């Protein structure tokens with residue numbers, strides 16, 4: 059028998075709007091259950107990635123097993139900490155699938171925010187027990203009564219169910235642990251069933267191969283067992299398994315009563331441990347679990363190695379990182395200017411930035427990222443009239459006398475790049491924002507080409523809204539003019555829609571006379587200088603008769619740094 063019978067196990071998630079205090083509460087829970095020591099150093103221990111610590115946000119869901127005694131009974135609580143930002147909601151829904159309940163954290167000062175609502179519905183639709191926790195009651199402007207009224211009104215949860223805490227000071231956190239035990243149902247499944255586990259996360263370890271995080275739905279598994287991954291029907295032998303406390307803690311067995319842990323079974327290729335896959339025992343095959351809906355990429359960008367010689371290393375870094383973040387889609391791509399690379403799809407701009415930062419920090423890769431775009435469906439014959447759509451109001455709900463929830467339909471490219479930042483600054487940081495895909499809508503979009511001396515440059519072609527074409531075309535021509543050096547003839551840089559030119563810049567003709575300094579007529583010196591000029595030209599790309607430095611493409615394509 060397992061040390062913990064199934065009715066003494068609770069699997070739960072902490073969900074919240076960004077910065078409402080999930081990671082701080084997780085730290086307190088870990089401390090109180092003795093999983094970590096209570097020191098200043100142990101801040102946000104579940105935020106393991108460098109990018110998470112630097113940005114102070116959670117990117118990856120993390121798992122920790124806690125031991126807790128209540129009313130003379132010992133419990134095993136599996137805690138999954140999840141990210142709050144809208145771009146990482148895929149991580150949240152993934153984590154929820156391994157849980158029976160959630161702690162919904164709400165800041166006592168800010169009240170219900172956009173991701174509070176989004177996360178509530180994820181949990182509600184998954185039919186999980188929801189425990190509302192009002193955090194930061196120590197703040198001067200905390201107003202827990204108001205937040206409780208909001209919770210009653212928006213979520214229809216009685217105010218008596220709310221728990222008021224200060225995660226920072228540890229006030230009333232014990233009540234949260236008690237509520238987890240009392241209000242969250244234990245997982246179903248029996249130890250006697252055939253072994254069946256859901257892979258809900260996986261990492262790549264250089265020495266041990268793939269480490270899969272699993273939720274055991276039924277049966278049991280031990281070292282040496284032969285297991286099969288349903289996706290590829292490949293058989294593996296279990297080398298190591300254990301709990302996450304939050305560090306890996308090897309055990310002999312993982313019991314089939316809803317335990318959450320990790321497993322290492324000699325999977326060498328990153329593609330072998332698909333997130334959402336089912337593992338089962340070779341001798342007792344089971345039907346695979348439904349898995350996860352693949353995440354839908356919203357923002358696309360090209361990624362290229364700085365130098366083509368770095369292509370293989372970057373490919374393996376991207377492969378490994380996408381195993382850890384399966385919401386990223388990857389397609390091979392190539393560009394005249396930047397060489398072989400990939401087109402990657404992300405859930406949002408922050409997601410893209412974090413992915414890029416993780417590539418650099420965790421894999422030491424340096425990449426060129428092209429400007430992000432959103433997907434379009436194009437109708438090639440433009441004989442029908444299509445109308446542009448900007449924000450269209452869908453609904454207005456007053457949360458209380460100070461807050462209102464507005465639902466709008468927007469074109470994705472209008473919101474994906476700078477909308478969130480703009481909204482934040484216009485509302486002095488008070489407004490919050492969440493979005494979901496509302497499918498394709500007709501819009502007045504056009505293809506804009508950039509021409510160098512009349513020749514279109516394929517990788518600079520963009521899709522723009524008709525009203526924006528002029529200003530964007532002008533800006534791109536200006537940026538190109540700054541980066542293309544003068545050559546022996548005049549260069550026309552044009553932005554065009556079809557055959558109509560909408561913007562133009564000119565790079566004047568100029569001959570860099572490298573021999574100017576060579577009075578004296580020393581022929582060897584002359585030859586040396588001419589050779590150097592020719593080498594400089596090798597770093598250029600020739601488009602038609604125009605030499606364009608590689609950097610020029612990057613500076614025009616590269617997304618603007620914040």
Ligand SMILES: Nc1nc2c(ncn2[C@@H]2O[C@H](COP(=O)(O)OP(=O)(O)OP(=O)(O)O)[C@@H](O)[C@H]2O)c(=O)[nH]1
Nearest residue numbers: 076077078079080081082115116142194224225226
């Ligand atoms: N005054 C006060 N501050 C708190 C409390 N709990 C958390 N904070 C602070 O709120 C900020 C955000 O806390 P985090 O725990 O990082 O929030 P989070 O929800 O995990 O954020 P993400 O992981 O980025 O979604 C930090 O500066 C915390 O110190 C609290 O009870 N009282």
